[in-house]
Amino acid sequence: MGKLRFGFIGTGGISQWHGRQLLELSGEAEIAALADPNADSRDKFIHKFGLDGVAVHDDYRDMLNECALDAVVICSPHTLHFEQATDALKAGCHVLVEKPMTCSSAEAERLIASAREAGKLLQVSYQRHFQPEFLYIRKALQDGAIGKLTSVTASLYQEWKQLTAGSWRAVPSLSGGGMLMDSGSHIVDVLLWTTNMTPVEVKPMLHRHGAPVEIDSFTAVRFAEGPIASLNVVGFAQGWHETYMFCGEEGAIRYDNGRIALLRLGKEPEYPELPARETNQDKSFVDAILGRHEVLVPGEFALKVVRLTEDIYKAAGYDPLAEID
Ligand SMILES: NC(=O)c1ccc[n+]([C@@H]2O[C@H](COP(=O)([O-])OP(=O)(O)OC[C@H]3O[C@@H](n4cnc5c(N)ncnc54)[C@H](O)[C@@H]3O)[C@@H](O)[C@H]2O)c1
Known part of the structure; x- marks a missing residue:
């Protein structure tokens, strides 16, 4: 099996932590695409990790349509999480979303249902x-x-x-x-x-x-x-x-x-x-995708x-x- 192809939705401050932890798993995961309407944020991320040639998009929907991703990490402002995570699950991606998972319990319940319907993993980044x-x-x-x-x-x-x-x-x-x-x-x-x-x-x-x-x-x-x-x-x-x-x-x-x-x-x-310390948000997400253990911070918990x-x-x-x- 090839490496898991990751996309990022939001490439600001916290995304760099996820970027670093994912790149520590370079045998199993790669960062294949970035989506952020702010080109400066994307450029900083690319420069920091030497990702020249990575696919870049202003709109995350274009990234989901064009990049054949296995998973996304969502690091955008809070009220955007629900729609972006839902769209990513529907596009066949596993989702690691930064906290808070969503801004309402109604959205949280719908997102958990979307993950179940898609048969994809939903993990929330509570480190x-x-x-x-x-x-x-x-x-x-x-x-x-x-x-x-x-x-x-x-x-x-x-x-x-x-x-x-x-x-x-x-x-x-x-x-x-x-x-x-x-x-x-x-x-x-x-x-x-x-x-x-x-x-x-x-x-x-x-x-x-x-x-x-x-x-x-x-x-x-x-x-x-x-x-x-x-x-x-x-x-x-x-x-x-x-x-x-x-x-x-x-x-x-x-x-x-x-x-x-x-x-x-x-x-x-x-x-x-x-x-x-045995694992972190990103390693545990990759391990869960690879079937090594359950999702350690599931949407059902984040709903609480x-x-x-x-x-x-x-x-x-x-x-x-x-x-x-
Ligand atoms: N786990 C933690 O300790 C921790 C720490 C900081 C932030 N966070 C969380 O991470 C998320 C991002 O916070 P941050 O501090 O990195 O913010 P930030 O402002 O540094 O970065 C946010 C990025 O999202 C981008 N963005 C805005 N609209 C977008 C869209 N429609 N699609 C894609 N990208 C878009 C912005 O251009 C920016 O680059 C938030 O959910 C925040 O709560 C978690």
Whole structure:
């Protein structure tokens, strides 16, 4: 069998990470085509990876029609994901789509159905599923290392407002929302994936700080399994900080910018050994296409993230897509 032929839809910032990871698999995958209406983005990508001669298109539909691809990686603004992923699946491609998978649960459900009908794989690019710290937390919670979970506090601080002003991220019709829809999607992912719990009630408060989309969101989430979580997504911050505290009846796990501690009453914190990193978003996608394992971040899981994000916006009375740009 020849190499898997990949196309990119969107060749901006994050696409370069996927490009690098795919090219590490040069025996199994090749980048055959790029689609992006911005020629500068495409040229930077071509230059960075020495891809002279790769097929280039302004419109992803032309790429899908002309390039006989096996798979696409979608790295475009959020509200474009649904149509681009649907069209790619219908063109017979497996799809790796950046987060958020879609901007509504109705779209997410339709996209999952399209993948099933096409018999193609749909994976969402939540990289924390491959990071040792989060693999450790998920397994420790499953193994009962801190007993019954009682609460979670998840917080992400970024200079999101300052860095996104004037970009598509501040245009509701392209972003589908603010920091919760964007970087916040990762901590919604961590909250749902590590705990495997089902949210049943949300109480949010949002703040825009004068921006066209929400910047800060503070949400209390109640889970069917009993615990309550606090989800704090702070986009008007100074610096970058990601923290979680998982509290249980017999201990707690603290994550602080990549450092994990296991805490127990009256004892010094333990710094546990973490599992090895075995794969990444792109390698696992290629391995799933080649039948080596299941899709590790399937659309069915990403739907839960989309649904909780949507529930938070709805409970706050906020409909980003009803906003006029
Ligand atoms: N997983 C992560 O950690 C992570 C980090 C950053 C971004 N992302 C996600 O990646 C996606 C892209 O973000 P980015 O930071 O690379 O943005 P970016 O602005 O750097 O790049 C977006 C690219 O999409 C292109 N584009 C716009 N309209 C298009 C269209 N119709 N067809 C094809 N391309 C089009 C733009 O010209 C631009 O080159 C978003 O979904 C974002 O949330 C994920």
